[in-house]
Amino acid sequence: MKFKSPPVNSLSLDFLTEFCISLEKLENDRACRGVILTSAVPKIFSSGLDITEMCGKSTEHYAEFWRAVQEMWLRLYSSNMVTVAAVNGSSPAGGCLIALTCDYRIMAENPKFSIGLNEAQLGIVAPFWFKDTFVNVVGHRVAERSLQLGSLHSAPEAHRIGLVDELVPEEKLKDRATAVMQQWLALPDHARQLTKTMMRKAVLDRLVAHREEDVQNFISFISKESIQKSLRMYMEMLKKKKS
Numbered sequence: 001m002k003f004k005s006p007p008v009n010s011l012s013l014d015f016l017t018e019f020c021i022s023l024e025k026l027e028n029d030r031a032c033r034g035v036i037l038t039s040a041v042p043k044i045f046s047s048g049l050d051i052t053e054m055c056g057k058s059t060e061h062y063a064e065f066w067r068a069v070q071e072m073w074l075r076l077y078s079s080n081m082v083t084v085a086a087v088n089g090s091s092p093a094g095g096c097l098i099a100l101t102c103d104y105r106i107m108a109e110n111p112k113f114s115i116g117l118n119e120a121q122l123g124i125v126a127p128f129w130f131k132d133t134f135v136n137v138v139g140h141r142v143a144e145r146s147l148q149l150g151s152l153h154s155a156p157e158a159h160r161i162g163l164v165d166e167l168v169p170e171e172k173l174k175d176r177a178t179a180v181m182q183q184w185l186a187l188p189d190h191a192r193q194l195t196k197t198m199m200r201k202a203v204l205d206r207l208v209a210h211r212e213e214d215v216q217n218f219i220s221f222i223s224k225e226s227i228q229k230s231l232r233m234y235m236e237m238l239k240k241k242k243s
């Protein structure tokens with residue numbers, strides 16, 4: 001599956017909705033046992049949640065948007081398919097979450113590409129299920145430091161801390177992702193799927209049990225004037241950086 005929403009594959013409500021529909025179709029297709037996620041936008045895997053969806057909108061919109069973010073994560077983290085992220089560009093925040101949610105991550109070894117949960121840099125807080133997913137990949141200490149600092153790690157650093165499983169030259173990314181997929185698909189599906197469920201169930205159940213509470217928490221957090229101000233300033237900073 002190739003993300004193609006220029007300029008930066010930001011995760012808008014429309015993007016998330018289409019992503020979930022596509023995943024559901026593949027999940028229900030018995031002929032499909034695995035999916036490789038990558039980007040058709042040069043240099044960017046995904047710029048994370050679309051900040052404009054979290055700025056100056058109604059409570060109803062925030063609720064709908066957040067439910068779509070939850071849905072994307074629940075579907076991908078619990079997928080019966082083998083999921084491989086072929087990270088061919090930068091991948092901050094929600095983009096990093098997508099990669100973390102897969103079974104395996106391969107990143108292009110370009111030191112200019114960065115990946116991480118940088119929410120703290122925007123003055124916002126990664127929700128508990130972003131954190132849980134991160135901890136399950138890199139361990140508690142590395143996740144704590146990286147989350148508190150809102151670190152964006154260069155590709156080599158991301159590999160060193162275990163955020164990505166391997167680095168390959170960009171031109172070899174597709175072939176390597178295909179080889180990894182074949183390796184994972186060589187196992188009997190039922191054994192791999194039950195093992196995946198065993199490893200992920202506690203974290204999935206936690207969001208399912210607190211889903212509505214999590215929506216309300218998001219709404220009250222994002223609606224605060226101080227948070228809205230931080231997001232506006234961040235967007236201005238992105239625009240200024242360009243000029």
Ligand SMILES: CC/C=C\CC/C=C/CC(=O)SCCNC(=O)CCNC(=O)[C@H](O)C(C)(C)COP(=O)(O)OP(=O)(O)OC[C@H]1O[C@@H](n2cnc3c(N)ncnc32)[C@H](O)[C@@H]1OP(=O)(O)O
Nearest residue numbers: 007010047048049050051052092093094124125218221238
């Ligand atoms: C209780 C829980 C509460 C809250 C939790 C909420 C969780 C949020 C998680 C998130 O995902 S927040 C989003 C975090 N994302 C970022 O910090 C990434 C910001 N973007 C960048 O760093 C850069 O844009 C880039 C490295 C991805 C790409 O750089 P470059 O190629 O130089 O492009 P530009 O910076 O010029 O961007 C082009 C264009 O796109 C707009 N844009 C970029 N990112 C976003 C985004 N995430 N949402 C919306 N729009 C974005 C940027 O402003 C530019 O717009 P123009 O109109 O100026 O063209």
